[in-house]
Amino acid sequence: MNDRPVIIVGLSLFLVVATFPVWYNVTAGTSPRAPDLQRPSPTAVALVRQREGTADGLLAPSCVAPRDQMRASHMTLLARWRDDVVRNADRGYLAYDGHRYDKNLSATCLGCHDDKAKFCDRCHDYAGVKPRCTDCHVAPSK
Amino acid sequence: MRRSGAGRRGPRERGAWRGAGAPAIQTIDRRQFIGLAGLSALGLWTQPPARASSVQAPSARRWAMVVDPKKCLEIDGCTRCLAACHRAHNVPSVADQRHEVKWIWKERFERAFPSEQNVYTEDSLKGKPVPVLCNHCDNPPCVRVCPTGATWKRDDGIVMMDWHRCIGCRYCMSACPYGSRSFNWDDPRRHMAVPPSNDYPTRTKGVVEKCTFCEERLARGLAPACVEACPDGALVFGDLRDPKSRVREILRARHTIRRRPELGTQPVVYYVI
Numbered sequence: 001m002n003d004r005p006v007i008i009v010g011l012s013l014f015l016v017v018a019t020f021p022v023w024y025n026v027t028a029g030t031s032p033r034a035p036d037l038q039r040p041s042p043t044a045v046a047l048v049r050q051r052e053g054t055a056d057g058l059l060a061p062s063c064v065a066p067r068d069q070m071r072a073s074h075m076t077l078l079a080r081w082r083d084d085v086v087r088n089a090d091r092g093y094l095a096y097d098g099h100r101y102d103k104n105l106s107a108t109c110l111g112c113h114d115d116k117a118k119f120c121d122r123c124h125d126y127a128g129v130k131p132r133c134t135d136c137h138v139a140p141s142k
Numbered sequence: 143m144r145r146s147g148a149g150r151r152g153p154r155e156r157g158a159w160r161g162a163g164a165p166a167i168q169t170i171d172r173r174q175f176i177g178l179a180g181l182s183a184l185g186l187w188t189q190p191p192a193r194a195s196s197v198q199a200p201s202a203r204r205w206a207m208v209v210d211p212k213k214c215l216e217i218d219g220c221t222r223c224l225a226a227c228h229r230a231h232n233v234p235s236v237a238d239q240r241h242e243v244k245w246i247w248k249e250r251f252e253r254a255f256p257s258e259q260n261v262y263t264e265d266s267l268k269g270k271p272v273p274v275l276c277n278h279c280d281n282p283p284c285v286r287v288c289p290t291g292a293t294w295k296r297d298d299g300i301v302m303m304d305w306h307r308c309i310g311c312r313y314c315m316s317a318c319p320y321g322s323r324s325f326n327w328d329d330p331r332r333h334m335a336v337p338p339s340n341d342y343p344t345r346t347k348g349v350v351e352k353c354t355f356c357e358e359r360l361a362r363g364l365a366p367a368c369v370e371a372c373p374d375g376a377l378v379f380g381d382l383r384d385p386k387s388r389v390r391e392i393l394r395a396r397h398t399i400r401r402r403p404e405l406g407t408q409p410v411v412y413y414v415i
Contacts, residue, residue, distance in 0.1 A: 086304045089296070091361055106340050136305065136343040138232070 035122040040112035048111040052100055064095045064108070075131070078105065105137050114140055204299040204382040205355055206410035207369070208392045211251070211272045213376035221248070223273060226371030227353070232344040234326075234333035243324040243333075245353040246275040246368055255413075257404055267415075273377070275368070276301060276322040276353035277401060277409030284314035284323065292350075299382075299410060300355045310348035319405050323352045355379075382410060 063070050065077065081103040084090040093101045101108050113119040116139040124131060170178075214220065227233070227246045236242045248271035252258070255272075282301045285293050292307035293314055315323045329347045331338060338344050342358065345351050356366035364370070369379045380387035389412070392398070398412040 082306060086302070086306065087294075089357065089361060106343070110340075135346045138338045138340045138343065140340050141337070 035126040037122055038115055038118035044112045044114050048108060049099065052102060062097055064093060064101050066096065105133060110140055205278065206380065206382040206389050208378045208389050208398065208412045208414060209273055210376045210414040211267055211270065213374050214273060215270055216374055222371045222373060223368035223377060226367045230367040231342050232334065232338040234330035235335050236333045241327040243326060243330065243351060246273060248272065249274045254401055255399065257402055258399065272413065274320065275411060277320055277407065277411045278355055280408035280410065281406060283317040283407060287313040287317040289313065300357050302354060302357060303352060305345055305349050305351065308349045310350060312350060314350055319402055319407065323350050325350050
């Protein structure tokens with residue numbers, strides 16, 4: 001019974017150490033800060049759309065799918081594009097907003113998002129994922 | 143005991159069996175049975191032709207190439223097709239010959255055509271370099287052995303590769319009788335003479351690669367890079383199914399041979415002799 005203070009002190013010490021990552025991030029303000037992604041420049045978007053023959057590049061730039069959808073499942077989209085192009089020679093993509101795009105990572109995706117380090121990498125580093133797209137696909141050099 | 147009995151036959155089930163059982167069996171008489179059987183037989187008769195016609199739906203083309211090695215020799219030591227192809231597809235130039243990667247290359251005539259054993263007929267080509275590439279066989283042995291489906295024959299005859307699926311087992315390399323496939327023993331980006339172009343992916347270490355008849359250019363309506371780069375029309379590309387195509391014209395007019403036809407792979411790269 002005399003060990004009660006020791007146990008309590010030990011337990012609270014353990015709790016403090018175990019939750020260290022949480023409260024450290026909270027106090028340092030690092031956790032909730034999302035990665036700062038570079039938006040594509042309107043000229044890059046216009047260039048891509050001009051190449052695709054949808055020349056209204058001066059309209060507000062948008063991606064091949066709504067932003068939330070791209071954020072959550074761009075990898076699924078890319079995997080489908082990959083299979084469509086390589087295995088079924090199906091290269092055209094009609095986006096939700098009526099724009100046509102070439103299913104092409106290097107030309108279409110990286111045509112607008114032309115700085116991989118400031119777009120792809122920032123989020124992937126934050127999320128701790130290591131996609132291997134650019135092992136083969138060449139990212140345009142800045 | 144009571145509980146296990148109730149568990150075996152639920153009230154609904156019991157009702158169904160008792161209530162509708164006996165009369166339900168006799169709902170069809172002989173006449174109806176024969177009628178239905180006849181209808182079913184009719185169905186069997188009509189189904190297969192319908193299916194067959196949908197499979198044979200127009201597969202538009204059969205890409206093929208005709209090489210004229212003598213035209214090729216007119217410009218001494220010309221390697222423009224090789225350079226254009228390897229540039230367009232980011233093919234590395236590995237110094238170590240055991241590890242070299244090649245989509246199109248030059249082979250001495252008698253090595254490319256070991257079965258052409260005529261002593262004097264091909265004198266003009268003996269010992270001379272002949273451009274060779276993937277033959278895009280009608281009956282490709284590489285496709286048969288690939289365990290992952292990373293290589294397959296498309297409807298237009300192109301023996302295609304999906305480098306995403308290649309596991310580098312090199313079965314296809316053993317199967318190919320033409321040596322048309324190369325393995326990346328090292329990271330190909332370390333062996334690029336020029337920085338890789340954005341227009342085409344490189345491969346990675348541990349992946350097999352080969353000529354794809356420039357399917358990415360064909361999709362844009364362009365001729366293959368080697369054909370486009372050839373200065374004197376020694377390479378002709380076209381549709382084998384179109385009797386009016388250039389390749390068919392040449393095949394009609396000239397004597398052509400193929401590499402190792404005795405193997406039954408049915409190559410579609412023809413060589414004018």
